[in-house]
Amino acid sequence: MTAEVTEPAQERLRRWRMVLGGDNADGTGCALSGRDAAMDGALAALYGKGDKGQSGKDRSAGLGASAPSVARWLGDIRTYFPSSVVQVMQRDAIDRLGLSTLLLEPEMLEAVEADVHLVGTLLSLNRAMPETTKETARAVVRKVVEDLEKRLATRTRATLTGALDRSARVNRPRHHDIDWNRTIAANLKHYLPEYRTIVPERLIGYGRASQSVKKEVVLCIDQSGSMAASVVYASVFGAVLASMRSINTRLVVFDTSVVDLTDQLDDPVDVLFGTQLGGGTDINRALAYCQSQITRPAETVVVLISDLYEGGIRNEMLKRVAAMKASGVQFVALLALSDEGAPAYDRDHAAALAALGAPAFACTPDLFPEVMAAAIEKRPIPVPEAG
Numbered sequence: 001m002t003a004e005v006t007e008p009a010q011e012r013l014r015r016w017r018m019v020l021g022g023d024n025a026d027g028t029g030c031a032l033s034g035r036d037a038a039m040d041g042a043l044a045a046l047y048g049k050g051d052k053g054q055s056g057k058d059r060s061a062g063l064g065a066s067a068p069s070v071a072r073w074l075g076d077i078r079t080y081f082p083s084s085v086v087q088v089m090q091r092d093a094i095d096r097l098g099l100s101t102l103l104l105e106p107e108m109l110e111a112v113e114a115d116v117h118l119v120g121t122l123l124s125l126n127r128a129m130p131e132t133t134k135e136t137a138r139a140v141v142r143k144v145v146e147d148l149e150k151r152l153a154t155r156t157r158a159t160l161t162g163a164l165d166r167s168a169r170v171n172r173p174r175h176h177d178i179d180w181n182r183t184i185a186a187n188l189k190h191y192l193p194e195y196r197t198i199v200p201e202r203l204i205g206y207g208r209a210s211q212s213v214k215k216e217v218v219l220c221i222d223q224s225g226s227m228a229a230s231v232v233y234a235s236v237f238g239a240v241l242a243s244m245r246s247i248n249t250r251l252v253v254f255d256t257s258v259v260d261l262t263d264q265l266d267d268p269v270d271v272l273f274g275t276q277l278g279g280g281t282d283i284n285r286a287l288a289y290c291q292s293q294i295t296r297p298a299e300t301v302v303v304l305i306s307d308l309y310e311g312g313i314r315n316e317m318l319k320r321v322a323a324m325k326a327s328g329v330q331f332v333a334l335l336a337l338s339d340e341g342a343p344a345y346d347r348d349h350a351a352a353l354a355a356l357g358a359p360a361f362a363c364t365p366d367l368f369p370e371v372m373a374a375a376i377e378k379r380p381i382p383v384p385e386a387g
Contacts, residue, residue, distance in 0.1 A: 010030075013029075013030040014030055014032070014036065016030075017030040017032060017040075018032075018036065018039065018040060018043070035080070038076065038080065039080045039081075041076075042073060042076045042077050042080060042081075045073055046089060046092060046093055046096065046097070047092075070093075070099060070108060070111075073093075074090070074108070074111040074112055074113075075111055077089050077090075078111075078113060083113055086113040087113055087115045087117065087118075090112060090113060090115075090117075090118065091117050091118075094121060100121060100124075100125060103118075103121060103122060103125060104125060104128065104129055104130060104133050105133065106132060106133050106136040109122075109133065109136045109137055109139075109140050110136065112140070114140045114141075114143050114144045115144060116144060116148075116229050116232050116233070116338070117228070117229065118140070118144070119140070119141050119144050119145075119228075119232050119272065120228025120229055120231070120232060120277065121228075122137050122140065122141060123141075123228065123231070123232075123272055123273070123275060123277050124225060124228065124277040124278060126273060126276070126277075127276070138269060138273065141269050141272055141273070142269050144232070145232075145235075145236055145268050145269055145272070148232070148233070148236045148365075149236055149239070149240065149268075151365075152236060152237065152240065152365055152368075152369075153240045153243075155366075155369055156237065156240050156241075156368070156369040156372075157240065157243075157244060159369035159370065159372075159373050160241070160244065160247065160369060160372055160373055160376065161244070161246070162373070163372070163373035163374075163376040163377050164214055164215065164246045164247075164376060166179075166377055167214075167215075167376055167377050167378075178203055183200050183202070183203055184198060184200075186200075186202055187199070187200040187201060187202060214246045214247070214299065215246065215247050215248070215299055215300070215301065215376055216247075216248045216250070216294070216295075216296055216299055216300040216301070217241055217247055217248070217249045217250070217300075217301045217303070217372070218249075218250045218252065218290050218293065218294070218300065218301070218302045218303065219234055219237070219238050219241075219249070219250070219251045219252065219303050219305065220252045220254070220286050220287065220290050220302060220303065220304045220305065220306075221234045221235075221251070221252065221253045221254070221275075221305045221306075222253075222254060222255075222281060222283070222286075222304075222305060222306035222307065223253045223254065223255055223275045223276060223277055223278075223279070224255060224277070224278065224279065224280075224281050224306075224307070224309070225277050225278045226307055226343050226344070227277075227305070227306065227307060227336070227343075228277055229336070229337075229338035229339075229340065230305050230334070230336050230337040230338055231253070231272070231275055231277065232272065233337045233338060233365050233368075234251075234305055234337050235251070235268040235271040235272050235275075236268050237337075237365075237368060238251040238265055238268065238271065239265050239266070239267070239268040239271070241372075242265040242266065249262070249265060250262045250290075250293060251265055251271065252286060252289060252290055253274070253275050254281075254282065254283070254285065254286035254289075255276065255278070255279035255280055255281060255282070256279060256280040256281065256282045256285070256311065257282075257285075258282075258285055258286050258289045259274065259275075260289070261274050261275075280311045281306070281309055281310060281311045281312075282310070282311055282312035283304070283306055283308070283310045283312060283317050284310065284312035284313045284314075284316045284317035284320060285312055286304075287302075287304070287317060287320045287321065287324075288320060290302055291320060291323070291324060294324070294327075294329065297324070297327035297328040297329045298327075298328035298329075300328075300329045300330070301329070301330040301331075301332065301372065301375040301376060302324060302329055302330070302331050302332070303332045303333075303334060303372075303375075304331070304332070304333045304334070305334045305336070305337050306333070306334075306335070307335055307336070307343050307344065307345040307346065308333070308335065308345050308346040308349040308350055308353075308360065309345070309346050309349075310346065310349060314349070317349075318349075318352055318353070318356065321353060321356055321358055322356050325356060325357060325358065330375040330376075330378060331356075331357075331358045332358065332371060332375055332381060333350070333353050333358050333359070333360035333361075334360070334361065334362065334363045334371075335350065335360055335361060335362045336362040336363070337363050337364075337365065337368060338362075338364070338365070339364055339365065341362050342361070342362035343362075345360075359381065359383050361383045361384060362384075363384075364384075367382070367384065370382050
């Protein structure tokens with residue numbers, strides 16, 4: 001009976017010891033050995049506080065100055081912790097210990113757990129990256145991009161293909177193409193009470209998407225440093241949209257200058273390495289360029305992905321959005337395209353866009369296909385409730 005009580009109690013002490021870090025005041029009196037001690041060492045290297053341990057020496061966070069020591073630490077945390085925790089620890093190490101420059105070492109890149117945030121960090125270091133590292137960096141970025149495409153492409157194509165078909169209605173459909181909901185609604189006046197039925201004089205059906213381009217999509221992406229994850233996701237979605245024959249996709253990135261990366265959409269890795277994270281923001285200039293590329297406004301969807309901190313001319317930016325909407329363009333403003341919610345953003349600009357009928361909101365990658373489908377079909381955008 002005593003053992004049955006002691007073992008759970010000892011396990012609780014062990015867990016509290018791991019959480020509290022073994023400082024003199026942690027109160028557990030629990031010693032660690034083996035795997036637990038190794039895990040504690042990996043955590044202490046990153047999160048250690050600078051007080052003195054039992055040896056009397058200062059205990060402080062630090063992974064050493066060399067890439068090999070950091071690479072060993074990265075290998076340790078991948079051994080002891082699940083992938084989701086490893087990604088958080090990597091992010092914290094870059095932020096807390098200033099390890100960004102060490103990511104320029106190929107051996108470091110081979111040791112990391114690749115994710116969207118790491119890609120953003122690599123892209124921000126792109127210009128400082130030596131040629132010996134770029135090949136490894138591209139391999140890391142490509143792995144993340146391919147994983148994202150596997151996750152997002154099938155659902156995106158299915159959702160948007162359905163939206164394209166529904167937006168191309170025909171009045172003489174074949175039987176299996178009839179849209180019965182719309183057909184019944186259009187023929188209610190032909191209801192025959194004695195037979196309790198409707199005689200449809202006009203059939204409405206789903207049109208089959210032809211091989212010609214039906215919709216134009218312009219992705220206009222703010223490449224300021226806070227938008228790194230959004231740039232990654234938008235580049236992947238841009239490549240997916242570009243692979244669909246019924247959509248003509250244009251991808252534009254901007255800071256204070258504007259770069260059209262449409263000709264690189266067949267490879268989102270090329271798109272990402274064509275961006276330059278950081279710098280100022282001129283949304284008005286970017287929208288002016290996008291507006292100049294629109295030839296079929298009634299068939300065009302413009303998606304602005306930005307935190308809306310405008311360094312250009314605010315009133316001109318809003319006038320441009322109003323003009324595009326008046327011409328028939330479907331305009332969507334996303335404060336972020338990521339799983340992390342909205343970053344800090346300009347609330348005045350967001351409210352001004354909402355007043356123009358272009359609500360600005362953060363969008364998860366899983367919701368993006370639904371947002372695009374609604375824009376293509378010209379129905380209300382599914383804005384998520386504020387959390």
